[in-house]
Amino acid sequence: MEKKICLRCLLRDCGRGDTFKSISERIKKLSDRDKASDAEYKKRVSLCSECEYLSEGTCLKCGCYPEFRAAFKKQKCPDKKW
Ligand code: SF4
Numbered sequence: 001m002e003k004k005i006c007l008r009c010l011l012r013d014c015g016r017g018d019t020f021k022s023i024s025e026r027i028k029k030l031s032d033r034d035k036a037s038d039a040e041y042k043k044r045v046s047l048c049s050e051c052e053y054l055s056e057g058t059c060l061k062c063g064c065y066p067e068f069r070a071a072f073k074k075q076k077c078p079d080k081k082w
Contacts (some may be wrong), residue, residue: 010049011057011067019057023068036073044070044082053079 006013011020027035036044048066053059059066062078069075076082 007055009057010045010054011065014057016057019065020067023065027068027071030071034073036071036075040073041070044077047077047081051079051081 006015011017011023035041045067048054048059048070051059051066053061054066057065057067059069059078062069070082
């Protein structure tokens with residue numbers, strides 16, 4: 001059976017588990033000074049998951065992986081959603 005890809009999903013949900021695992025390992029290495037809190041990270045990722053610019057785990061507004069960008073305390077959404 002052919003694997004279906006959800007175009008409007010986060011990396012963790014769209015069949016790109018290897019990339020999600022890679023960014024998760026990089027997020028774990030961030031210092032607390034640079035890392036967004038868990039609550040802030042979840043809020044940001046939730047907003048991305050409902051965003052019209054999300055496609056196959058990538059933000060079409062800036063080309064980033066939102067699940068990675070959202071982990072940085074000082075990063076902002078390019079569409080001002082968070
Ligand atoms: S970073 Fe902003 S523009 Fe990009 S997918 Fe997330 S909410 Fe949408």
